[in-house]
Amino acid sequence: MSDRLVWLTLFLLGCYHGLNPGMGWLFAVGLGFQDRSAAAVLRAIVPLALGHILSVALIVLVAVYAAVQFPHRAVHFAAAAILIGFGIYRLVRARHIRWVGMRVGFWGLALWGFLMSSAHGAGLMLLPFVTAVPAGASHGMTMPMPGAQMAHHALLLGWLMVGVHTAGYVLTAAAIALIVYTKIGVRFLRTSWINLDLVWAAALILTGLIALVT
Amino acid sequence: MQLLKPDPTFYASPKDAIEAPPETLAYVALLSATGNGVPDRLAVVEADPTSPRYARAIGGVALPKTGDELHHFGWNACSAALCPFAPHPHVERRYLIVPGLRSSRIHIIDTKPDPSQPRIVRVIEPEEVIGRTGYSRPHTVHCGPDAIYISALGNANGDGPGGIFMLDCDSFDIIGPWEKDRGSQYLAYDFWWHLNRDVMITSEWGTPKMIENGLNAELLLGGKYGHHLHFWNLKNRRLKQSVDLGAEQQMVLELRPSHDPNNEWGFAGVVVSLKDLSSSIWLWHRNNGAWTATKVIEIPAEPAAPDRLPDLLKGFGAVPPLLSDIDLSVDDRYLYASCWGTGEMRQYDVSDPFSPKLAGSVRIGGIANRTPHPANPAKPLAGGPQMVEVSRDGRRVYFTNSLYRAWDDQFYPDGVGNWMVKLDVDRDGRIAFDERFFVEFDPAYRVHQVRLQGGDASSDSYCFSV
Numbered sequence: 001m002s003d004r005l006v007w008l009t010l011f012l013l014g015c016y017h018g019l020n021p022g023m024g025w026l027f028a029v030g031l032g033f034q035d036r037s038a039a040a041v042l043r044a045i046v047p048l049a050l051g052h053i054l055s056v057a058l059i060v061l062v063a064v065y066a067a068v069q070f071p072h073r074a075v076h077f078a079a080a081a082i083l084i085g086f087g088i089y090r091l092v093r094a095r096h097i098r099w100v101g102m103r104v105g106f107w108g109l110a111l112w113g114f115l116m117s118s119a120h121g122a123g124l125m126l127l128p129f130v131t132a133v134p135a136g137a138s139h140g141m142t143m144p145m146p147g148a149q150m151a152h153h154a155l156l157l158g159w160l161m162v163g164v165h166t167a168g169y170v171l172t173a174a175a176i177a178l179i180v181y182t183k184i185g186v187r188f189l190r191t192s193w194i195n196l197d198l199v200w201a202a203a204l205i206l207t208g209l210i211a212l213v214t
Numbered sequence: 215m216q217l218l219k220p221d222p223t224f225y226a227s228p229k230d231a232i233e234a235p236p237e238t239l240a241y242v243a244l245l246s247a248t249g250n251g252v253p254d255r256l257a258v259v260e261a262d263p264t265s266p267r268y269a270r271a272i273g274g275v276a277l278p279k280t281g282d283e284l285h286h287f288g289w290n291a292c293s294a295a296l297c298p299f300a301p302h303p304h305v306e307r308r309y310l311i312v313p314g315l316r317s318s319r320i321h322i323i324d325t326k327p328d329p330s331q332p333r334i335v336r337v338i339e340p341e342e343v344i345g346r347t348g349y350s351r352p353h354t355v356h357c358g359p360d361a362i363y364i365s366a367l368g369n370a371n372g373d374g375p376g377g378i379f380m381l382d383c384d385s386f387d388i389i390g391p392w393e394k395d396r397g398s399q400y401l402a403y404d405f406w407w408h409l410n411r412d413v414m415i416t417s418e419w420g421t422p423k424m425i426e427n428g429l430n431a432e433l434l435l436g437g438k439y440g441h442h443l444h445f446w447n448l449k450n451r452r453l454k455q456s457v458d459l460g461a462e463q464q465m466v467l468e469l470r471p472s473h474d475p476n477n478e479w480g481f482a483g484v485v486v487s488l489k490d491l492s493s494s495i496w497l498w499h500r501n502n503g504a505w506t507a508t509k510v511i512e513i514p515a516e517p518a519a520p521d522r523l524p525d526l527l528k529g530f531g532a533v534p535p536l537l538s539d540i541d542l543s544v545d546d547r548y549l550y551a552s553c554w555g556t557g558e559m560r561q562y563d564v565s566d567p568f569s570p571k572l573a574g575s576v577r578i579g580g581i582a583n584r585t586p587h588p589a590n591p592a593k594p595l596a597g598g599p600q601m602v603e604v605s606r607d608g609r610r611v612y613f614t615n616s617l618y619r620a621w622d623d624q625f626y627p628d629g630v631g632n633w634m635v636k637l638d639v640d641r642d643g644r645i646a647f648d649e650r651f652f653v654e655f656d657p658a659y660r661v662h663q664v665r666l667q668g669g670d671a672s673s674d675s676y677c678f679s680v
Contacts, residue, residue, distance in 0.1 A: 021298075030410070030677060034410060099359070100359050101448070102297070103449070185680055187230055189220065189296060189303070190220050190224055190303070193304075195217060198218060
């Protein structure tokens with residue numbers, strides 16, 4: 001997979017997360033309706049994005065670090081195994097988040113975003129792409145880097161990935177939240193809300209399988 | 215089983231729910247008339263007027279054991295699944311959670327694949343309920359955003375405190391008691407919430423010992439039955455404030471918050487005032503941040519000849535209305551009030567909740583009147599309007615006639631009967647009996663709560679206003 005395609009995929013996965021009503025924008029809309037303010041909708045996106053960043057970063061940074069520390073094939077297989085395992089877990093055990101409380105402040109909302117993203121395995125889907133990049137990036141290098149520098153490089157790369165991914169998440173979530181709040185309302189949800197978690201679980205398994213055979 | 219699309223009976227707002235298709239089935243709790251030998255039963259009544267079996271019991275399921283005393287019940291999932299802080303709408307509204315009020319046994323009843331032939335899929339024995347929660351006598355069931363909540367009247371010994379416990383909404387395993395800090399709350403009965411405000415409201419009847427052997431006149435006259443409303447923080451499970459309606463206001467039962475999540479008010483019914491035997495309905499609302507309750511409806515007792523009265527009432531020469539249930543239409547427009555003593559179903563226009571207007575009334579049964587149903591005008595009826603359920607569109611109102619076995623026997627000592635009727639509500643809101651709908655069940659049973667297929671006016675909570 002080319003580097004450019006990897007970055008695009010990371011961005012699009014962010015959009016996909018943003019699209020899911022259960023990953024934040026619906027909460028933002030609910031808070032907007034409660035305060036009767038479009039600004040409240042946008043304000044809510046900030047802590048939600050922060051929670052998302054933390055959840056995804058945790059996985060991505062560990063993966064990127066592992067990718068430079070351990071043999072590429074091993075990391076790749078481990079990532080694939082985790083994906084398939086988590087996907088099956090999500091399919092079989094469809095437990096939703098146990099959360100009660102609509103009146104939440106900034107940090108409450110950030111925590112909610114973190115829990116929700118983690119429960120969905122938001123960072124996991126990025127694994128195969130993340131582990132692909134450091135390997136790809138090192139192809140162009142003629143001189144092997146010292147360990148510390150490589151780790152530093154990986155960390156930087158990891159944050160960049162999280163940033164690109166989150167940009168996709170924020171843009172999508174904010175756009176949908178605003179359109180729903182100002183124009184169309186939540187009525188369509190009851191007929192149009194496709195179970196993205198189910199699709200997600202299937203996609204995780206598929207991605208894992210593809211990663212295994214490639 | 216996860217669905218690919220949300221359950222079609224979930225609605226984001228009350229406005230959407232009003233447009234729900236009419237129910238075609240009603241689930242009805244039948245309890246053994248005598249309490250010995252016959253297991254209770256969940257009956258299914260045909261509610262589709264185009265069916266040849268309309269207004270007849272077309273199915274049901276008998277409980278495995280005797281002595282449960284079915285009372286209230288509820289769904290495993292409802293529109294609260296669309297709440298933005300805990301969205302999980304790809305679950306099914308499928309299982310009825312059916313507690314035995316006397317046995318403390320909880321039945322999980324599956325309404326699929328054939329909704330008219332429900333099946334028991336799990337029984338949680340009393341030992342487990344009491345062992346895991348410390349509570350007994352489970353009563354109200356509500357599907358919450360994170361779990362199924364069930365209120366309970368008391369502890370294992372039949373004393374207080376009563377409270378609330380939770381069931382896991384996927385496995386139906388008992389999670390445990392809900393409260394973290396109950397403050398001075400001791401008596402329990404009903405509960406509901408303002409979900410968007412993180413507020414839980416609970417009401418008070420009496421401990422099991424105070425009610426299970428009949429209404430205790432000494433306790434009543436001493437003002438010992440419940441007279442408080444409790445307001446809790448739903449999130450941290452702590453009691454925030456209690457509002458005392460006054461010791462003369464005995465038995466604060468049904469709680470009906472506004473369905474519109476932007477509102478912070480609701481109605482609570484009080485069975486009897488010691489001052490004049492009247493019943494009353496109170497509006498809870500916020501006043502400068504603090505909760506307060508205002509009496510907005512008073513229903514007077516009706517004079518009656520002593521020879522028409524049971525022993526308990528002979529000395530008073532009057533029939534108390536004994537308001538036992540209230541139900542608020544999903545559009546928050548009409549409040550229905552069951553006067554079980556006088557045999558009257560009242561309909562109030564509560565467009566302005568602070569000043570309800572009596573909009574309609576029908577008479578049936580009653581301690582002194584024994585008013586017949588139009589389907590059989592020659593037959594005087596015992597019992598009175600009791601558990602009332604309003605359809606989501608507000609066009610049909612169903613009600614049954616038994617209150618609670620030990621109390622039925624005190625107020626209707628010659629037998630409370632076993633009927634279920636229905637009112638039609640026309641486009642202008644006028645109520646009238648549906649003359650085709652007069653269900654008399656097997657006399658081995660009495661009839662308590664009704665739940666309508668797909669949800670009704672007291673089953674669902676909404677987190678969106680529009």
